[in-house]
Amino acid sequence: MSATDNAFQTALTLVLGVDPALMGIVALSLQVSLTAVLIASLLALPLGAALALWAFPGRGMIVVLLNALMGLPPVVAGLMVYLLLSRAGPLGQWGLLFTPSAMVVAQVVLVLPIIAALTRQQIEELWGEYREQLSSFGIARWRAIPTLLRDARFGLITVILAGFGRASAEVGAVLIVGGNIDGITRVMTTAIALETNKGNLPLALGLGIVLLLLVAVVNGAAYVVGETARRRLG
């Protein structure tokens, strides 16, 4: 028990003292996950909107697939990206394995289905409501997309935050494709797993505290966004 107490105190000192090793890991985590969420959003928002607005052959399959992929185990995503990027894999010559870029790719694979599937739900609901009025204005379907994305913006911000939560909290995918290399691909979650195994509880706990704070901030932001939407838009 006292060992844990001690570790907790040291962890706090590390966090409050802005320990450079710890901050390096935090910074890389944020960089990887934010990049992944940005790329995933750029792809998934239009994809989700398109799925909501157009009926085409195979649409149902894509929707089911996206919904299923929302629950994709991170280790499996990691394995898939590993096979893709490994020396013998189809994209092996890019030499991305065990780099932060590989970790971004793996997290995009994890986050994209979440953002696309939830975007489709939100846009489909809004389109059901707006459809007649917008056609009455003579607005064609593709011209309705900016209106729909704008009017669903608060819901979509929550969707993107959910994606970021998933990206920053997962460990399996980044561990496999990143390799947890000190100073290069070591992020918060992989560092916590490693340091706990090594018995270096202070660093593991310190990172745990930062990760918890991050998750709390993201959820707080989602809450504020939701409340603002209710107040401002009815």
Add this chain to the structure above:
Amino acid sequence: MNDMRLPPSILPLELENVSFVHRGQVLLDRISLRLEGHGKTLIMGPNGAGKSLLMRLCHGLLKPTGGRIRWSGHANGKAPRQAMVFQRPVLLRRSALANLTYALAAGGTPRSRRKLLAWEALEHFGLTAIAHRPARVLSGGEQQRLALARAWLLKPEVLFLDEPTSALDPAAIKAVEDAVADFHRQGTRIVMSSHDLNQARRLADEVVFLYGGRLIEHSPAEVFFSQPQTAQARAFIDGELVW
């Protein structure tokens, strides 16, 4: 407000054997109809008679599964400027004012003029106090007046109203009926559905009576109300339930 002179009629609107079949069910059965002049047409009939559907077809929101709809007043049969006000107004998740400027933008009004025109419409419909409120938290009556203000800005040649007062209290109904009169004075052709007989008597110049997806009567209002030609219309006017 604007030009008081009546513009040349953009009608007639001609429907030729228009049918609408959905999942094997005939919802509208070979409707032939000619709307012209500047009057107010009330589409009447019991629930499920096809009133809303007929207006959606005329407005172009749906395509008929049979027959033809033609705007012949315009060169090459192109549809005139038209607007529709729905039973439950669909307002965007924005302020009342932004809902109006959005409609103007959709209609191609240059950005510099939108605000001014929108404020004029808010004033005309007594809505200036709620200009910056989110449209979707307004009362039912305010929402419907905002929808009318929005239609007003589109300067429609034909205005379709689908039971616009069915969910409103008497004061709000009065406001809607006044607005309809305003549109009419402006030269807008009014096509409105209602199952409220008193309202129809107040507003109608002519009546189109639908029953079970068929058009069974189309006559001037005074003829329709005093000498209905069919048993169903007689029963409807006498307030009996017709099915």
